[in-house]
Amino acid sequence: MFTKNNKRISLRSYWTSRYLVTLFLGLTVIAIISALWIRHNTLENRLNMMELMADNLSNRIVATNEHQPPPDFFQEKNAKLDIYPIMYIVDTSGDIVSRNRPGPLMKQFDSSILEAEEPYLKITLMNERFYLVKSPIEIDNSIVGWVVLMDSKEHLTHVEQEYTQLAIMIISLALLGWAAIYVLSSRLSKPIKDVAEAAKLVSEGNYQIDIPNNGKEKEVFELIQSFKEMTHKLEKLESLRTELLAGVTHELKTPVTAISGLLQAVRDEVVTGEEAKEFLNISLNEVEKMKKMVEDLLAFNQFATNAVMVLHKDYYDINEVVEDAVFTWQIAQQDEGIEIEINQISTPTEVLVDPLRFQQIITNLLNNAKSAMDNQGEIRITIMEENQQIAIDVVDTGGGIPEEEQPYIFERFFRGENKKLKVRGLGLGLTLSKMIANALDGDLVLLKSSEEGTTFRITLLKK
Template identity: 55%
Template sequence: MSNQQSKPRESLLRYWTTRYLLALCVGLLIIAFFSVLWIRHTTVENRLNIMELMAEEIADRFVEMSEGKPIPKGDVPGYLNDRGRFMDLESDPLISIVDTYGNTLTTNRPQDRMLQFSEVLLNEDKTVQELNNDATKEAFYVVKVPITYQDAPVGWVVMLESKANLAEVNQEYRLLAMMIIGLALIGWAAIYFLSKRLSKPIQEVAEAAREIQAGNYQIDLKDSYQEQELYELVHSFKEMSKRLEKLETLRTELLAGVTHELKTPVTSIDGLLQAVHEGVVEGEEAKEFIKLSILETEKMKKMVEDLLAFNTYATNVMPVQLQEYEINQLIKESVYQWEITHEVSEDFQLVVYQASTPLFVHIDQIRLQQILINLLNNAFQAMDGKGKIEVKIDTGPKNISIKVNDSGKGIPDEEVPYIFERFFRGQEKKLRVRGLGLGLPFSKLIAQSMNGDLILVKTSECGTEFMIELPYQKHSFRKD
């Protein structure tokens, strides 16, 4: 662990530019190597073709000059000395006029006038031949063209040049080197600016993360990037920072809320018992005060139980007892139990829509009833006890759904993303209903523990609909 911490870190810009430049240089060197081989090969072939054409031209010119007479010995005519410049060679090749026996009659190099060519070499069918000098280990190319008069050979035009001279193309190598270096610089510059464009938003996100770590959630990140991945990174980070800021606010409110919610019953109990203890109230009134103290104690006990139960489910240590139940009957019983414990007015209506056929699912009966009762309580409070609640059992290809729809005021849009956050309570609910804000998060955990889920389907000024999903198969439903 210490070795990993002490290992120096490289910036993304340096990491990519250096490695890309290295890979680019290696690739360009390989390309340059094969390009040099190809240039040398094609240059040698082209110059050999030019030498062959020159030899044929010289042979035709000598036929015209001699008109069939023996070719005199002496210096090569002046025009032969200028032929090398047309070949674009670093040095002039040896040009010799030889007789049919291989004896040199004339040449462009007087010092090589006594040069003797083998008859075997001259009689070879190949116009272009490659020879090796055993003494110097140097390779040469020989180009020979016969001099004929009236279809009879009268001599040979022989051109001789080393392979190294034929392959010499310094200017082309310079151009190739300039091109390779130019490509390397352009490639490096391109990857530098692209890496800089990539690393800049990442660096900004890293700096913003340090700000959040320090407790500052007011960050400003530009999310106008055209690249999809960069946009998603920055946008997701901004959303995460907003959510963390909201959760931090919720945590602060939680401390105040839990303190307030627990302090209120404690204060009430203390005042009631003090009145009884000091004799402020006596007889039936004292009994009433004690009864109120017990009720406040039960409320406080319920809050503590909710905290303990939620923590147990959140840490996945509470087992769920899954058994097979018929869902229609179970929902009917749960709704009935809720109705008999609530005083409802004539303006309130509760309707249950059951499936047309019996549906058996593996669930924890008590836990499912707990979710349903919590949803019914929330719906009843949202309508102030006046309106209509519908409970509908529906089925899909792979699941069964229990929908609870109310005709209340709905949930404000700004509160919708947080309704399943632990300890979150809407502004209106804080003023009217005591609690810790664990009802919906706790219900969602219970549903997920039964391989299902609790989902907010829709909410508006006309009402809200929640849905409990459980695995099952498709059936139709009918009104109960």
């Protein structure tokens, strides 16, 4: 049943590995999006700062009333954002008056650049993208020049600390996620592994299992609890199967042995004449007992396995149903030591019942009563109306059922100690009778039992 398969992996490994792949892909996407977002925000912030720097420089030139940059012009650098753009002071014709860095980057600015309305422009120099911002130098409401700041896109988007923080955050999330799924998978896989190992023991016939069930997960708790209940039922079924086999073997062995001995005596002419006929009659009686036991066993098995049993339920007068069932039982009796009194209900009342199946219940109860009274006594059957039900009490004057045995009388194969010595059987009569009563939407219960007698009650639905 349980075979080793090298392709199988543990639940913890399965979920951990797949979670890690999912986590890696998810965090990679997040890291890429976050890096792009950081670059975009950094570029926006630095361009805004360059605009402020250009405006500030323009205002300082106007304040000094000079067309030359202030003495600290070439030291202008925003340390907070770590930028150091190329700064130009340009006249109205686009010629460069001054700049903070030497080099041939720009020799002159075109009027289309200086007069553009956009806050910043993109230009390409030497296959490199640059961003340019400008601010006019106005004196007496007249533009006398421009302050132009320019820097490459690579410089403007270059960050180190933010990427480091992002990497630390991504790695931390990955480690935390891995640790969480590892712990949770281990917590989930352990009870499942315990159940799998317990299932191996059950498959080997060992029902004595002990699985801790103190987890807080509802599904895991229900799984373990259901498995324990299933194991308990399997153990009970196995015990019943063994008990049934032993009981059937024992109960059938006795009549078979008796029949074999009796027939052998007739065959060998050990007995002849009337005595031989008596032996044959005894053999036939034993055969009838065997037949009854087999019928009980088949009927019980049909009910116990929830097989479909044909029930012809209809509404019948309860007085007539009880009277017919008792009459059918009486004509099969050979002794006159049992007196039966029937107290019928005063008004005709119909109940939903299958007369044939109801007769089986009455027959079992009367046979038990007869056995309890040693074939000598009185049986009283009383029909009563209770709410929406009809109750039929069957009372005998026997010695009663011992108190310690009363809780088990409806258990399959249970036979009291006194009954084992008097009557052979499988202990299915009351069990089968209760099953039939339940199938008729009623019930069969032991109402009371003492040394003065026993009372069983059958309840049925009335119309």
